[in-house]
Amino acid sequence: VVVRPSTTEQVSRILALAQEHRIPVTTRGAGTGLSGGCIPTEESLLLSTERMKRIIEIDSENHVAVVEAGVTLFELDEATAAHGLRYPIQPGEASASLGGNIATNAGGMRAVKHGVTRHQVLGLEAVLPGGEVIQCGGKFVKVSSGYDLTQLIIGSEGTLCVVTKATLKLVPRMTQRLTLLAPFENAEDITRAVPKVVHSGVSPSLVEYLDWVGMGGAVRRGGADLSIPEEMKQKAKAYLLVVLEGNDSNRVQEDGESLGELLLGENALDVFFLSESEASKIIEGREGAFWSGKEAGMADQVDVVVPRASLSKYVESVQGIAQAHQTFITFTGHAGDGNIHLGIFQNDPKVFSDVMGEIYDLATKMGGMVSAEHGIGRAKKKYYQKLEDPVRLALMRKIKAAFDPENIMNPGVVFDGQTSA
Numbered sequence: 001v002v003v004r005p006s007t008t009e010q011v012s013r014i015l016a017l018a019q020e021h022r023i024p025v026t027t028r029g030a031g032t033g034l035s036g037g038c039i040p041t042e043e044s045l046l047l048s049t050e051r052m053k054r055i056i057e058i059d060s061e062n063h064v065a066v067v068e069a070g071v072t073l074f075e076l077d078e079a080t081a082a083h084g085l086r087y088p089i090q091p092g093e094a095s096a097s098l099g100g101n102i103a104t105n106a107g108g109m110r111a112v113k114h115g116v117t118r119h120q121v122l123g124l125e126a127v128l129p130g131g132e133v134i135q136c137g138g139k140f141v142k143v144s145s146g147y148d149l150t151q152l153i154i155g156s157e158g159t160l161c162v163v164t165k166a167t168l169k170l171v172p173r174m175t176q177r178l179t180l181l182a183p184f185e186n187a188e189d190i191t192r193a194v195p196k197v198v199h200s201g202v203s204p205s206l207v208e209y210l211d212w213v214g215m216g217g218a219v220r221r222g223g224a225d226l227s228i229p230e231e232m233k234q235k236a237k238a239y240l241l242v243v244l245e246g247n248d249s250n251r252v253q254e255d256g257e258s259l260g261e262l263l264l265g266e267n268a269l270d271v272f273f274l275s276e277s278e279a280s281k282i283i284e285g286r287e288g289a290f291w292s293g294k295e296a297g298m299a300d301q302v303d304v305v306v307p308r309a310s311l312s313k314y315v316e317s318v319q320g321i322a323q324a325h326q327t328f329i330t331f332t333g334h335a336g337d338g339n340i341h342l343g344i345f346q347n348d349p350k351v352f353s354d355v356m357g358e359i360y361d362l363a364t365k366m367g368g369m370v371s372a373e374h375g376i377g378r379a380k381k382k383y384y385q386k387l388e389d390p391v392r393l394a395l396m397r398k399i400k401a402a403f404d405p406e407n408i409m410n411p412g413v414v415f416d417g418q419t420s421a
């Protein structure tokens with residue numbers, strides 16, 4: 001059964017009935033999630049937020065937007081543009097809903113400058129399983145008044161409540177953009193250069209890593225013509241894509257030039273300053289890397305995170321895992337955040353599962369986590385439950401029981417089981 005409420009009051013009535021009859025509820029935003037979190041079980045009610053579409057307010061004095069959960073990133077971007085503002089979190093899929101972004105704590109390419117969803121959400125309206133409506137946070141940055149329920153709900157993947165409205169921080173929309181592309185012969189040089197780029201003081205808004213396979217896919221998908229000489233393409237094992245933004249074109253140009261020098265000093269084969277149209281194409285192609293991988297037979301895409309300075313060691317060790325299991329693995333990712341996307345090409349389910357287990361195990365041992373931005377959902381649950389600290393997991397189960405005593409909210413997502421309230 002699919003229900004498509006258009007008001008908070010309707011969500012409240014649905015959840016009250018669901019709790020009374022102990023019917024599990026899975027909330028679905030736009031269905032673009034990559035961890036299977038919005039896939040219901042057979043006996044579940046699917047609650048779609050697709051009709052909760054109102055942009056309630058763009059407050060240009062407080063730099064805040066108030067939106068319903070079903071508003072998409074694309075719709076919010078269009079609405080904020082008219083005010084010279086922008087919601088700075090831009091995961092690769094603009095058809096995703098803000099409710100889904102909040103439930104997965106989505107990240108994306110601009111996290112290196114603006115953080116992830118949880119850094120830009122000031123407040124929420126949410127409906128609890130019994131139907132009660134709560135308001136948390138508001139149009140303010142500072143708050144020190146009891147537990148922070150807004151932050152607890154962000155990233156909870158529909159397992160605690162249904163988010164119905166959000167109050168989001170906006171930033172001024174920059175007018176100038178400069179995009180640099182640097183090919184490297186050696187992937188390690190890139191990962192060593194990334195912390196230096198981040199510390200250079202130029203504050204890039206995007207620092208992306210693409211191996212040569214990912215680069216080929218992004219060029220094809222976006223239709224970019226980068227004019228990189230063939231000889232250099234043959235040498236280049238990986239590429240670094242950096243975007244600088246600002247309002248003063250001279251300043252952005254100066255920063256770009258000093259960044260170019262820095263990259264050449266870190267063994268870049270060359271540094272290309274891309275035209276606005278080629279830059280848009282390559283970024284679009286990079287955002288669609290998931291689809292390029294799928295078209296080429298990729299079994300899954302992993303979104304692990306490790307400390308930024310450990311990326312090079314992590315990539316090297318994963319190459320060892322790939323070799324040991326005769327599995328082809330591609331590397332693209334949000335290098336500025338230590339968040340790497342591994343495209344796993346392996347059709348044998350047993351080998352696939354072993355490879356995934358080792359990749360996650362390695363990331364955790366290196367001080368990272370199983371998922372940086374896509375969430376655990378159903379797809380990564382078995383790996384996450386094995387690697388998560390049992391004390392933290394037990395605490396999370398108690399928190400879930402406090403919100404959802406009948407265990408009706410997206411049961412079986414993130415972790416199994418529940419202690420009673």
Ligand SMILES: Cc1cc2nc3c(=O)[nH]c(=O)nc-3n(C[C@H](O)[C@H](O)[C@H](O)COP(=O)(O)OP(=O)(O)OC[C@H]3O[C@@H](n4cnc5c(N)ncnc54)[C@H](O)[C@@H]3O)c2cc1C
Pocket residue numbers: 026027028029030031032033034036037038049069090091092093095096097098099100101102103104105106107108109157158159161162163164287288289290291373374377410413
């Ligand atoms: C091509 C492509 C590129 C992508 N790039 C990125 C990227 O760069 N960064 C990134 O972080 N993600 C990325 N994603 C993943 C995806 O877009 C995000 O996970 C997004 O946040 C999901 O939003 P959605 O509305 O589609 O949610 P859904 O897929 O519908 O749901 C995701 C989860 O959120 C829960 N949920 C949804 N709405 C609500 C609500 N109102 N209240 C409570 N729970 C709710 C669901 O139950 C489910 O657990 C990408 C996906 C694709 C296909």
